[in-house]
Amino acid sequence: MKIKLICVGKTISKYLIEGEVxxxxxxxxxxxIEKIEIPELKNAKKMRQDQIKKEEGRLILSKIALGEQVILxxxxxxxxxxxxxxxxxxxxxxxxxxxxxFIVGGAYGFSEEVYSxxxxxxxxxxxxxxxxxxxxxxxxQLYRGFTILKGEPYHHN
Numbered sequence: 001m002k003i004k005l006i007c008v009g010k011t012i013s014k015y016l017i018e019g020e021v022x023x024x025x026x027x028x029x030x031x032x033i034e035k036i037e038i039p040e041l042k043n044a045k046k047m048r049q050d051q052i053k054k055e056e057g058r059l060i061l062s063k064i065a066l067g068e069q070v071i072l073x074x075x076x077x078x079x080x081x082x083x084x085x086x087x088x089x090x091x092x093x094x095x096x097x098x099x100x101x102f103i104v105g106g107a108y109g110f111s112e113e114v115y116s117x118x119x120x121x122x123x124x125x126x127x128x129x130x131x132x133x134x135x136x137x138x139x140x141q142l143y144r145g146f147t148i149l150k151g152e153p154y155h156h157n
Contacts, residue, residue, distance in 0.1 A: 057111025
């Protein structure tokens with residue numbers, strides 16, 4: 001099954017880009033993965049938060065196909081241990097469909113239209129991280145989840 005990671009904005013810090021490249025490379029051994037970056041909005045400083053969320057939502061939804069499972073990385077989502085996340089991942093893989101789509105939104109979160117298309121929300125932590133860091137942390141956890149499912153020695157209890 002294919003996994004897509006949709007992100008609003010671009011990673012600009014070199015060390016984070018290197019980390020993303022590393023984990024995307026590692027993940028190719030377990031799944032077909034695609035990272036899609038949605039450009040930041042032009043003239044966003046002249047827009048209200050609700051306008052930004054709506055426009056970002058429109059762009060996000062344009063990248064989602066019918067039959068894809070949509071999971072939002074959202075501060076209001078459920079937190080998991082790494083083992084719990086691997087079980088969650090396996091459950092999603094077993095449900096089938098075209099792809100599992102994980103989405104990292106913009107600074108103001110998601111539009112109601114994006115929330116209505118989602119079939120789940122997960123949170124990486126009760127703490128707040130930059131959107132650029134969330135991408136790397138999530139890719140590492142996705143990799144960790146696959147290694148747990150395969151019984152490989154990456155994760156230690």
